[in-house]
Amino acid sequence: MWLIHRETDGKSRDRIPLPAPLHEALVRWYVGEGSFHDEQAGVTLVQNARIGHRWIACGCLGPDKAPPILTPAYLSEAETYYLRRLTSTKRPEHRPDCPFFRDQATNRITEVRSHNTPTDPPSGFFEVLRPAPEKLAQRPEDDSLDDRTRNASTPRLARLLWRLLDSAGCNTVAPLGMAYEWSIREEFAALGRAAGKIEIAPGVELARAFWTHARPLETNTVYGTLRALATNWPKTHAPQGFLALYAKSIKGNEIHVPDGDPVAIATRVQSPSIRGNHITGPYIVLIVAGEYPEARGYAPLRA
Structure with a gap:
């Protein structure tokens, strides 16, 4: 396989061959049989190909023939990168026994929550976003911040909100007999004080x-x-900021606050309120803002 310039036939001499270990990891990730590190390597390759305006050429037809093409793509709704086969009557097809002959498997290898998963608030830096990789197929870090999990795993952003509430003491309630005068303004002030004791980076x-x-x-x-x-x-951390908002309701990717216009997020708001488990508001919503993929500036990315 090779990295090639976009909008070319993939036969030019300046195409860049992929190292064998990366090729093998890419295949395992594509067919849905790879490890977590295979997925990290695949996503890193696709991300760099998009940034560098490259396509990926498959060598299943041999080095001398025009290769079938795979294009790097970004699915904003799922916040993930994947490979898309470039098919047309003018483009060569993959061999039937080539792993890229069919579309990419949808199952992703990610952390799945089990009964053995720790139930303590997450430790470490208060961050969700990661910096864009600078090197092709760089070695992935052991501690991934990827929160796009399957099988009802709790997203990292939700666990960070839990950590913030726990640090601020907002998850404790005084006995009713004490006649404590509860104030939402004071609760948010407590979140601000707790934020001074936590590091993003x-x-x-x-x-x-x-x-x-x-x-x-x-x-x-x-x-x-x-x-x-x-x-x-x-440099090893991505610039990011957080907003903890009081919300009356949530609809898709919009957060409806009581005293302003709806706040639009780049992706659908993650919530435990689903069909069969409807949870009415109001809510405390944690938003992370950072650089939008492909250098489109800063924006609210997840909530």
Whole structure:
């Protein structure tokens, strides 16, 4: 297999051959039989191919013939990269015994929650997004921040919200007999104080990129803050900020706040409220804002 320039037939001399270990990992990931690290290598390759405006040529027909083409694609709804076969009457087909003869398997190899999964709030840095890989097929880190899991696993963003509430003490309620005057303003203030004790990245306190109102999104304050912080952000971590919002309702990718326009997220809001388990609001929603894929600037990416 080779990396080739986009909109070409894949026969030019400057095509870049893929190393055998990467080729093998890519095949295992494509057919749905790979390990977690195979998936990481495959996603990294596809991501870099998109950034570098490259296609991937398959060598199943031999080195001297025009190769079948695979194009790197990004599925925004699922926040994942995948390979798409380029088919047309003018394009060569893969051999029937080639693993790329059929469309990519949909099952993804990710962490699945089990009874043995720890139930403590997540430790480490308060982050969800990862920096775009700079090298082709770089070795994936052991501790992945990928929260796109299957089989009802709890997304990392939800677990980070749990951690923040736990650190702020917002998950404890005074006995009714104490006649405690509960204030949502004070609860959000407690979240802000807790954010000062947590780091997003080395040397970067969560409080520096944390908001509890939608107004900073409307005025682009969130994006301006992230751009200013990004110049000194640790290179091994992705610049990102968080908003904890009080929401009356959630519809698809929109969060409806009580005193402003709906907040639109790049992907569908993840919620435990599903068919057969409907949970009515109001809600506390945690949003992560960061760089949109393919350098489209900053935006609210997940919630």
